[in-house]
Amino acid sequence: MKVILKADVKGSGKKGDVIEVSEGYAKNFLIKKGLAELATATGINEIQQRKKAEAFHYAEEVKAMQALANELRNKEVTVTIRTGANGKVFGSVTSLQIAQALSALGYEVDKKKIQLGGGIKTLGSFPTEIRLMEGISTKITVNVVSEA
16 A cells, blocks of 8 residues: 655655555554555645755755855955953854854855854964855855954
8 A cells, every 4th residue: 555654654764755555554553643644646746746846946055055155265254353462362253253244244154054163262364164055165264353
């Protein structure tokens, strides 16, 4: 018996999969618990249309992220930080500060996507990676200067 899964079922498949199972398993467990529905021609067609739409939207998102990565490549942002009289830095530069500096330039980047790898605790220029999504990343330069 063919059924369309409404939720992930361990050992059977993921939500939206059309699977072949025994009639008893389908009627007594999957359908009874609301985990699946009978696979009709319209249901299967609906699943296929939904998967095509998801693939299209994912491809559009990849294109947008690739374009953003190309725009950001080799950009420089400047972050100011408080320092003491002898040049000692108070605190460190955070990914939030870098995201705000990028926002000021017109690029909206989530702070979670900025990879600092331990923090920036001195003045100077630092190469920083931004991972926009899986497989798409770019590098920017963060210039840390003292507040005047």
